[in-house]
Structure formats: C-alpha cells, structure tokens
Amino acid sequence: MQQPLYVLTESTQRTSGADARRSNVAAGRAVAAAVRTTLGPRGMDKLLVDSSGTVVVTNDGATILGEMDIEHPAARMLVEVAESQEAAVGDGTTTAAILAGELLARAEDLLDDDIHATAVVEGYHEALRLALDAVDGMRIDDEIDREALVTVAESAMTGKGTGDIATGVLAEIVVDAVLQVADDDRRVDRDDIRVFTRTGASAAATELVRGVVFEGEPANDTMPRSVEDATVAVLDTKLDVRSGEVDTEYTITSVEQLDAALSAEDAERRGIAETLSAAGVDVVVCSKKISDPVAAYLADVGILAFSNVKGSEARAFARATGARRLGTLAGIEAGDLGAAASVRVERHGGDDVTFLEGSDDSRTVTLYVRGSTDHVVDETERAIDDALGVTVAASEDGEIVPGAGAVEIAIADRVRSGANAVTGRKALAVEAFADAVDAIPRTLAENAGLDPIDALVDLRARHEREGVAGIVIDGPSVEITDPRDEHVVDPAAVKREALESATEAATMILRIDDVIAAN
Ligand code: ADP
Numbered sequence: 001m002q003q004p005l006y007v008l009t010e011s012t013q014r015t016s017g018a019d020a021r022r023s024n025v026a027a028g029r030a031v032a033a034a035v036r037t038t039l040g041p042r043g044m045d046k047l048l049v050d051s052s053g054t055v056v057v058t059n060d061g062a063t064i065l066g067e068m069d070i071e072h073p074a075a076r077m078l079v080e081v082a083e084s085q086e087a088a089v090g091d092g093t094t095t096a097a098i099l100a101g102e103l104l105a106r107a108e109d110l111l112d113d114d115i116h117a118t119a120v121v122e123g124y125h126e127a128l129r130l131a132l133d134a135v136d137g138m139r140i141d142d143e144i145d146r147e148a149l150v151t152v153a154e155s156a157m158t159g160k161g162t163g164d165i166a167t168g169v170l171a172e173i174v175v176d177a178v179l180q181v182a183d184d185d186r187r188v189d190r191d192d193i194r195v196f197t198r199t200g201a202s203a204a205a206t207e208l209v210r211g212v213v214f215e216g217e218p219a220n221d222t223m224p225r226s227v228e229d230a231t232v233a234v235l236d237t238k239l240d241v242r243s244g245e246v247d248t249e250y251t252i253t254s255v256e257q258l259d260a261a262l263s264a265e266d267a268e269r270r271g272i273a274e275t276l277s278a279a280g281v282d283v284v285v286c287s288k289k290i291s292d293p294v295a296a297y298l299a300d301v302g303i304l305a306f307s308n309v310k311g312s313e314a315r316a317f318a319r320a321t322g323a324r325r326l327g328t329l330a331g332i333e334a335g336d337l338g339a340a341a342s343v344r345v346e347r348h349g350g351d352d353v354t355f356l357e358g359s360d361d362s363r364t365v366t367l368y369v370r371g372s373t374d375h376v377v378d379e380t381e382r383a384i385d386d387a388l389g390v391t392v393a394a395s396e397d398g399e400i401v402p403g404a405g406a407v408e409i410a411i412a413d414r415v416r417s418g419a420n421a422v423t424g425r426k427a428l429a430v431e432a433f434a435d436a437v438d439a440i441p442r443t444l445a446e447n448a449g450l451d452p453i454d455a456l457v458d459l460r461a462r463h464e465r466e467g468v469a470g471i472v473i474d475g476p477s478v479e480i481t482d483p484r485d486e487h488v489v490d491p492a493a494v495k496r497e498a499l500e501s502a503t504e505a506a507t508m509i510l511r512i513d514d515v516i517a518a519n
C-alpha cells in the first residue's frame with residue numbers, strides 16, 4: 001500500500017480546470033462591467049465611498065478600479081491593466097478594461113465549445129497583430145499642430161465633470177502647458193508639468209502659470225511679499241552658522257570671551273545675508289532650513305526667502321528660472337542665479353500660496369486648478385491628467401486616429417477579414433476578438449441612448465462606404481458621421497496600448513487552470 005502524499009496543507013483552497021477558469025473569467029467580466037457605463041462623453045459618474053467614509057465622484061476608469069477593494073486575483077489583473085494603461089499613456093483605461101472583459105467573455109464561449117485555451121490564446125495574439133495594423137491604417141496624416149493637440153485634449157475630457165469651466169478652455173491650457181515644456185524633439189518630461197489645486201474659486205479661475213505655484217510662506221514676516229524681475233538663488237544648503245566642526249569648539253572662561261563668540265556667530269549669520277545681497281539675489285529658495293536669525297538678516301537686506309521647500313519644488317524653481325542648485329554659498333556668482341518675471345505671495349483659501357512666474361522660456365509650468373468644492377477640483381484634476389497624458393502621447397509620437405468608435409470599427413473589419421487566412425480553430429478566436437472590439441462602439445452607442453444593434457449596423461454600413469465612421473456625440477445630439485470633421489480624435493498610442501494590455505491580461509487569465517490559495 002502506498003501512503004497518500006500531501007503536498008499542500010489542509011487549509012489550502014484549490015480550484016482547478018473548468019471551475020477555476022469560470023471563476024476567473026466571471027471575476028474579470030465583473031470588473032469590466034463596473035466601468036462600462038462610464039465610457040465616452042455620455043458616460044455616467046460613479047460615487048465611491050471608502051471604508052473611512054471618504055466620497056469620490058468620478059468618471060475615470062483607473063480611479064474607479066483603484067478605489068474599489070477588489071480581492072479576486074483574476075479581477076486584480078484587470079485592475080492592473082487599467083493601472084498600467086494609466087501609467088503608460090494616461091488615458092484609455094475604461095476602453096482597456098471593457099476590452100479585456102469582452103475578450104474573456106468570448107473566450108468562455110469558445111472554451112465551452114471545447115476549443116482549447118491554447119488555441120484561443122494563439123488566436124487572440126494573431127488578431128492583436130491585425131488590430132495594430134488596422135490602427136496604423138487609420139492614422140490621420142495631418143501635421144499635429146497646436147490646433148490638432150487641442151482637439152485631442154478636448155476629446156479626452158468630454159464628459160468628465162470639470163465644474164463650470166468649458167473643456168475647450170481647459171484643453172487650451174493643457175496644450176499650452178505641454179508646448180511650453182516640450183523640447184525640440186517634442187519630448188516632454190511629465191515632472192515639468194505640475195498641478196496645484198485649491199478650492200475657494202470657481203473652476204473658471206483655473207489658469208496656467210509659466211513657473212511654480214507652491215504652498216509656502218516667507219521665512220520671515222517682514223520680508224517683501226512681492227518682487228518683480230527677481231534674481232533667484234536655489235540653495236540646497238542650510239543657512240545658519242556652521243556647527244559641529246572641530247575647529248569651532250572653544251573653551252569659554254570669561255564673559256568677554258562669550259560675547260566675542262556670540263558676536264562672531266552673529267557676524268557669520270549677517271555675512272550670509274550680505275553675500276547673497278552682494279550677488280544681487282532678490283529671492284532665495286532653500287531646500288534646507290534657514291534659521292530664524294539668518295531669516296531676519298535676509299529680511300533686513302530686502303530678500304524674500306523660503307525655507308525647507310521640497311526637493312521636487314527646488315527642482316521646479318531651478319527649471320523655471322534657469323538657476324543652478326547650489327550646495328554651498330562659497331563662490332556664488334551671477335551664472336549660478338536664475339531670473340523670474342515675478343514672485344508673489346498671496347492669500348488663497350486661507351493659506352499663503354506663492355506664485356513664481358519664470359522667464360519666457362521657463363522649462364516648468366504649473367496648472368493652477370480651482371473649483372468650488374473638493375469634488376470639483378479632484379475630478380477636474382483627473383480630467384486634466386487624462387488630457388495631459390493624451391496630449392503628450394500625441395505630441396511625442398505624432399500620430400492620431402479618429403475617435404468615437406471609428407478606429408474600433410476599422411479594427412473589427414480588418415480582424416474579421418484576416419480571420420479567413422487563419423487555419424483551424426484558431427480562426428474562431430480571431431473572429432471572437434473582432435466581436436470583442438465591437439463592444440467599444442456598442443457601449444458608446446448604449447451610453448448615448450441609442451439602440452446598440454441598430455447603431456452598429458449603421459456604423460458598419462457607413463464605414464464600408466466612406467472608410468471612417470463614428471458615433472459622434474456633440475452636446476445633446478448624436479450622429480453617425482466622420483469624427484474627424486467634429487474634431488473627435490485619440491492618440492494612436494492610447495489605442496495601441498489598450499489593445500495590447502487588454503489582450504495580455506485576458507490571455508494571462510485564460511492560461512490559468514489551477515488556483516491554489518493559502519488560507
Ligand atoms: P477611456 O478611459 O477609455 O479614455 P472615456 O470615457 O474617456 O474612456 O471615453 C473614451 C472614448 O470616448 C474614446 O473612444 C473616444 O474616441 C470617445 N469620445 C470622445 N469624445 C467623443 C465624442 N464627442 N463623441 C463620441 N465619442 C467620443
């Protein structure tokens with residue numbers, strides 16, 4: 001008699017084969033279903049309440065999935081799709097999640113018909129190749145100028161709650177921000193675009209500052225609160241007497257010696273202010289501490305100084321003014337300093353907020369987002385974040401495609417005709433992929449209140465005839481027409497990323513046939 005062999009502890013939960021698959025697919029589909037209704041300009045919002053009672057109202061796929069406490073491991077994979085989509089291109093998260101959910105749903109039917117998971121996975125990969133081809137084929141050839149970027153940014157924000165500010169106005173602000181910091185190759189370092197939010201004014205007061213906005217008050221109350229044409233020093237060194245060095249240790253035996261020592265320290269502090277003043281500095285931004293006595297001397301010589309600013313802020317000040325970040329005051333010279341058109345400290349919403357307007361070629365900008373309530377400000381910030389993502393993607397890679405479902409109809413068409421060339425059962429998976437992609441225009445139609453089947457039929461017919469057709473939503477009206485005429489466009493990069501990440505997540509889930517969970 002052979003002894004039974006136990007590999008796993010008794011409390012381990014194990015599901016395998018069809019059961020594991022079914023549960024994974026169901027979990028993935030549930031996640032996709034959660035964001036379906038938010039797709040497109042007529043998408044609805046979700047109100048999310050977390051365990052501490054914090055309320056978030058949003059239309060943003062990545063945010064919804066991020067806030068939901070999702071436990072199922074397969075469902076978590078879909079959340080990760082949304083997260084990686086957000087990180088890679090900053091938009092298209094709902095599209096990616098819906099697509100992954102549809103791919104899973106269709107795969108389940110195929111598996112039920114006894115088609116092996118491997119064939120489905122291979123078919124999906126084959127279809128992905130055709131789909132990416134189709135995206136290339138839909139590229140709009142026009143040069144991506146400022147106007148084109150504004151349409152891209154606006155498409156990304158339509159349907160998001162942006163308070164009382166029109167998405168058209170916000171789109172211009174976003175594009176100006178991107179163009180200001182883009183280098184000659186149109187590349188953008190996202191760290192150069194900062195977003196600063198504050199309630200207490202309507203969203204219409206949202207503005208672009210060609211420099212830095214930060215929450216910080218002058219190091220001393222008597223310092224000037226506003227300086228025009230400022231010469232700026234950015235310092236990464238503590239401003240106080242040097243301490244802790246062996247040679248400054250001395251033994252004091254008399255009152256005279258004590259006085260002498262104290263006045264030597266005092267002279268050193270005053271010397272710091274005099275050195276900066278002599279170098280022509282008007283404004284000091286210091287990432288380390290400025291001691292109170294030094295701050296008082298700086299105020300005496302009329303310098304506006306900020307102490308303990310964050311490293312990221314010190315970087316931004318340097319980028320905005322052209323100043324070099326200095327680790328020591330020794331040998332400070334004109335070339336180390338930067339220039340700012342103005343530096344102002346203002347009271348906003350009960351706090352000191354400092355505005356530094358850099359030079360004309362400031363390499364950093366701040367979107368100063370206003371709104372009447374935290375909810376408006378937060379949702380506006382998310383809309384801006386999506387718009388920044390697509391604008392950077394479109395500007396860097398220089399490729400846009402028609403939106404409103406047009407590219408998806410073209411993809412489905414291309415994939416379906418490609419399926420003919422695929423042999424065996426894999427062909428069924430290729431066709432299933434095309435059906436899954438149809439879900440994007442179908443959902444747009446559904447969310448816009450159209451009959452999804454009729455809309456899809458019309459859309460296909462028009463695509464056949466004219467090559468480009470989308471479900472274009474313009475305020476209250478919905479029309480099947482060429483989205484390019486209505487300036488509804490998306491970056492090609494967003495579409496490619498959504499197709500790739502959705503396929504990857506779906507095929508990863510399909511390959512699993514065993515779930516072993518430690519308890
Ligand atoms: P995602 O998280 O996938 O970006 P969105 O809710 O932002 O989800 O919806 C994006 C989809 O909405 C894209 O397919 C885009 O082309 C489409 N879209 C944007 N503006 C319009 C419009 N005016 N009419 C129709 N579709 C639009």
Ligand code: MG
Nearest residue numbers: 091092156386
């Ligand atoms: Mg979007």
